[in-house]
Amino acid sequence: MLNPEGRVVMVSGASRGIGLAIVRKLLDKGYSVSAGARNPDALAALLSDAPGDRFMCARYEAGDRASHADWLAATLARFGRLDGLVNNAGTSNTFSIESGEEEELDALWTINVKGPLFLTRACLPHLKAAGSGRVINVASLSGKRVRNENIAYNMTKHAVMALTHGTRRIGWEHGVRATAVCPSFVATDLTDGVTKISREEMIHPDDFAEITALALALPNTAAMAEMLVNCRLEDTL
Secondary structure, three states: OOOOOOOEEEEOOOOOHHHHHHHHHHHHHOOEEEEEEOOHHHHHHHOOOOOHHHEEEEEOOOOOHHHHHHHHHHHHHHHOOOOEEEEOOOOOOOOOOOOOOHHHHHHHHHHHHHHHHHHHHHHHHHHHHHOOOEEEEEOOHHHOOOOOOOHHHHHHHHHHHHHHHHHHHHHHHHOOEEEEEEEOOEOOHHHOOOOOOOHHHOEOHHHHHHHHHHHHHOOHHHOOOEEEEOOOOOOOO
């Protein structure tokens, strides 16, 4: 396993839910973390107890390419290197094949696909230079099958799977390993309206964060391209 000491990881969508749990978990394990969120001041207040020498906040907006470059530059200025990127920022809506406005589709495509794509592009040279760079894309089991009417969300998560495998291919010879972590229902505000399963039965964010940390820590010789994480039985998953 890779030693987390001295390794620097950027985490997008870090102000709540899965992202916040991942940041806390990585700090507990000894990583240095650069957390990106739309409101970095609010995030800093949430993590006021974080070790100052291993933690920083920055603004990240999926649709604002300049924020990608500024966040990366600030991370490198603070820590001098980059070892991992967790593309966690994402959203959902009810756009379906039969209803929904094009603007709703565009919003999901911007946040769920174009954001991680262009952030990965910016970070990749530094991850290659590290020799053991990691890209973790928080995808979904909705990127592996379609079980609801929210087709825009399903489409974007299928695209994230393609992005992950493309990143694996171009980064492999440089020691970069990419993993898509694909959960079913996680007990966050994104699943507040879910009635198919109780909150108690859903994946806990802390447990999902532990799985993400494992993907970051696995050595180059034991990479996992996809990690499917379910809280209920499915025939093929």
